[in-house]
Amino acid sequence: MVVVALALLIERFDSAVLTLPALVIIGREIVISALREWMAEMGKRGMVAVSWVGKLKTTLQMVSLLILLALPPAHEFALLGIVVLYAAAILTLWSMFQYLKAAWPHLSRSM
Template sequence: MNIPNILTLIRIIFIPLLVIAFYLPPSWSYPSAALLFGAAAVTDWFDGYLARRWNQSTPFGAFLDPVADKLIVAVALALLIERYDSIWMTLPALVIIGREIVISALREWMAELGKRANVAVSQIGKLKTALQMISIFLLLGVSPGSMIGMLGQLMLYAAALLTLWSMIQYLRAAWPELVRDI
């Protein structure tokens, strides 16, 4: 067990804590949920950085890191769907969650074919992740209807658009394999 893997496990531990914080009274809920999510986002960046810098990449970390990322984002988005109770929050949240499921399955399938590199993380994917993390942090930290909340929603829509764009790129890269035996 190394430090990058420990940081990934901490991110998973933050998931139930995020849910608990979300249901605290609003004066506690907004800052505590946002801070937990923000800390998780920082550990996401930091564990990858340390694993590369210290050459501590492990099969366990390679498996668990993307799972932890997707779980905390999906849980946070589900909580925000409840808080905002609006199609305007539900649509981008479901686009992001749906894309993560599709791309995870696509990457797993391409890995079975030995072609995982065809669907490696792109710069658009990294920008999407950054926008998504910042928007969720903002949305968790403020009440619906605030100016910061509106900025968070705009950023979530930008992340959802980048999500669709990156999904199309991944599907195009995998398309020859997807239609090979049709």
């Protein structure tokens, strides 16, 4: 659902400023979804647990999406939504690296 909302916002705002964090978030969702599936196939799904960073990331994503979907692109508070989206994108990268770090010992053994 987040990916669809971000795709709609990319089209609606038609701006590289919004597209960059949106693509970071979408890319991370694809990578982590694939990682979770791979870990599940190896019987290690529980080894990659959700952290507080992931919960904060999700909260910031929801806040930014609420702001950006509710307001027209030219609205003065739309900038707040973009700033929050950038914060979410930074946490998105941090969260992805945490997942990859936790999964790496199991993945390197399966190669």
